[in-house]
Amino acid sequence: MSRTKKIQLRLRRRLRHASSRLLFAGLLVLETLIFVLDLDTGAGISYSPFLMAPTALAAWLLGRRHALLFVVLSSVARVYDYATTRGLHDGPALLLYELLQSALLFGIVALLVLYLRGRRDALLRHARKVRDAARRERHRRRLDSSIRRAIPEDVAAIIRLTTSGGESGGFDQTVTDSVRQAALAATFTAGIVDGAALRDLWSGGQSTVPIEFWVCEIDARVVSYMMILGVDGQKSMQRELHAMVVEQPYRGHGVGAMMVDFFCTHYKHRRLVAACRDGSAMLRLLTRRGFAQLTRSDNQDYLILARD
Template sequence: MPRTKNIQLRLRRLARHASRRWIFAGLLALEALIFLLDVDTGAGISYSPFLVAPTALAAWLLGRRAALLFVVLSSLARVFDYAATRGQHDGPSLLLYEFLQSALLYAIVALLALYLRGRRDALLRHARKVRDAARRERHRRILDSAIRRAIPEDVAAIIRLTTSGGESGGFDQAVTDSVRQAALTASFTAGIVDGAALRDLWSGGQTTVPIEFWVCEIDARVVSYMMILGVDGQKSMQRELHAMAVEDSYRGRGVGNLMVDFFCTHYKHRRLVAACRDGSAMLHMLSRRGFALFTRSDSQDYLILARD
């Protein structure tokens, strides 16, 4: 598959370069045609003003270098016609003056075409940015409306996501054990119903703390969840993002970022804490949102980050 993509990219580059060569050849042919008509008609009719067409098209379609080349070619063509039909007895200084005057005229035309092309490209870039921003905002709103509090019926999906996280290395491998999953099912269901759970304190011992589960549901399927715990008792204002998982097929689609944003916004008047592995995507997401290292877990497997 990567080899096929490389071949496709090379073919596209060849087609792009070939099309530029064809454009360049066509403009040269147009330049030559206007020049021959100008020479053939003699002093009666001058076609030199029409040389602005290939010059402007070269600037618009091919860029600065091609524009400079056509400015020189058009100026030389105009001076040759002038010398052959009207300036046979003029000296080099007058021919040089005619060349500089022609070059100025065609250069102004080329610069105008380059300026208009630049403005058009700038407008197109701005339009793409606006369109992309609107698309991201629509996507964010759709996802934001998909976040809700978990209910007991969501526990099966939460266990599925937890198991997937254990298999991918995001959680401890113990969560993939069937006995452990049964215990987690009972614990999560009780936490959703009671809003409280028993947790180990960092200073040692255990206490009952508030617990909340939030899920992201898209197309009637729970694709992500996060578990929020109190830190040191029910009266504490601190909240910890204790666990979060995103379904594999929805990673890279902004779900994880949105869940973390929701955590930061929903609990913005509290001190926030989160545990994550060193070098993980979660660590980068939290660091971008102002979280800093607070401590390490006893096993050193997890970093504890905090934001005041």
């Protein structure tokens, strides 16, 4: 978290605390005014029912602890007024009864207000969840609509993303070499056009397998791509998520998750395989979607995962 955000959070907390203290002081002043007015009018007029107002406001605005405090204050204020104006000849038992009765009255008021506040908060939380779910659904549909099959004109963007993957450690560093990039561009273009490519098999040797490139385009910019390969020949029912990159500014915004979800959905009738580095974000995305480790690559750099 940046220093500016930390300062903003501190300021917000202090403002909340300051506003709570101001509210508390205001309610105490209101409680005192009602109490003084009740004493001043003597036995003729009782203003003690109005003590419900600061008690209810404390419960609604400040929460349980302050509500309990105002229940006690209001009960004591009501009994004190009763004792000095109307209960001069009553014994301790009647005063205790009056105190318990007052506490019950103000307590019920506070509990009802706290219940209503709880229901209000629950409705607000539910509304936020519905709003967030709708926002996520809109985001998902937007990403879904932006995922499309690559065309030869996308190769430059795919090479750019591949280079960024090599620089961040997701791919072998050789992909950052200009000669290697030119070879990759030719291979990717041929794969997009022909739908097939030569690959090294895990069991040894090479074979021509199906290859597909999918890109995610946002605001007319290709921000992610994935390369899907067949595993052991043209007729195999397996598909491997061989490579995937998300451009740095778009990481953490659900693009990678949507690409993986698209892979799982689009090829759901096939056995799915993926290769990724141990501890990578890709590994977490795949394991959450039911992929389990199958083996390691020959050079031990990659985990091979599968989902049936």
